[in-house]
Amino acid sequence: MPHRNAPLTETGRLRLARCVVEDGWPLRRAAERFQVSPTTAKRWADRYRAHGEAGMSDRSSRPHHSPHRTPTRTERRIIKIRVLRRWGPARIAYLLHLNPATVHRVLTRYRLARLAHLDRATGRPVRRYERCTPGELVHVDIKKLGNIPDGGGHRVLGRPAGKKNSSGAGYSYLHNAVDDHSRLAYSEILPDERKETATAFWTRAQDFFAQAGITVQRVMTDNGSCYKSHLWRDLLVSAGIAHKRTRPYRPQTNGKVERFNRTLLDEWAYAQPYRTEQERRDAYPAWLHTYNHHRGHTALAGKPPASRVPNLTGQDS
Known part of the structure; x- marks a missing residue:
């Protein structure tokens, strides 16, 4: 296809060439008639003599020889x-x-x-998947997050002052559950990651999904001690839920909740300079509601998780 400013199309080239070759027009006259240079008129006339109509099409501009191309060995x-x-x-x-x-x-x-x-461990392309219906698989994980000291950390006070206030602030543990199909998330900020805390969280998470009309069939976790406990196992067995674990040192297997963890860090935990830990925690419920009901998700064609869960409460708020 000729470029947008080309004076001649393939039809125009053919007409020019026929005027020169068959009708005997001088090159300069043909060039003036078709508003091109005499050199261009000669090129198309010569190509018409050699190849006929087939010679009027564009040819590749790739050079026959590339002396500066990267050597094959390199x-x-x-x-x-x-x-x-x-x-x-x-x-x-x-x-x-x-x-x-x-x-x-x-x-x-x-x-x-x-x-x-690519998968970091094997170097093979990552095989992405998505369950067909909500509840087929729920990803569960815990994100450890450093607390903000009163008055603000280094993001508010600068690094020299913030470091002095960071000691003794402690940590918070975000227990997260993300549905594989809809990306609907349930999350709580809790004080530890013990088995009692993890099982109590899952009980509330399961109730949350049930209220949205989702029956959980499988749960995937990493190999943390709380998820290997008998208390966790018995809780899932009593609810008829299968438990799947990720392979050791392969967090990408639980990738959907890992991606949720990164999103909450970028859009909530470090999105603004909070002055107290309580100020940050107070902002979390509103952010989580936005994530579930309003924030577009690239894997859902720009729609929020609520678009795949018709029974989710507060969907119109």
Whole structure:
């Protein structure tokens, strides 16, 4: 396809060439008639003589020889380092004394997946999945979060002053449960991660999902001690819920709740300079409501989790 400012289409080239070759027009006259240079008129006339109508189409502008192309041996080294070490273009470039843009072009040419799309342990592309209905699988996890000292931490006072106030502030533990299909989340800020606390949280989480019309069938957790306890096991067995654990050192298996953890850190925990821990906690229920009812989710085509849970209370608020 000719570019937008091209004076001649394929039909125009053919007409120009026929005027010169078949009708005997001088090159300059044909060039003036079709508003191109005599050199251009000669090129299309010569191509028409050699190839006929087929010669009027565009040809590839790719050079027949690329003397400055990255050598094949270097390309192989780039690919080997990427596969074995799973480095990005910049680190590979520093090692091989190349331009990062050159390394990026090689990786793109051979269609090597982005590092974000690879499993860190195996280097294989991450296999993404989604359960068909709410409740088939609920991801559960605990996020440990440092408390804010009274008066504010380093985000309010600056690092020199904030460090002095950070000692002794303690930690909070966010117990989170995220439905695999809808991404509907139930979360509480609790003082510890003991088995009694975790089981009590799940009892309330299960009630929350039940009120939304969701019957939980499976729960996935990591291998934390509270989730390996008999108390946790007996609670799930009594409710007829299957328990699945992630493989050791593979948090991406529980990726949906891990992504929720990152979202709450970015959009709530560190979204503004809170002056007290209580101020941050007071803002959490409103943020969680926004997440479930109003915040668009990329995996849900820009819709909130509530769009997949018709019975969720407060959906219109």
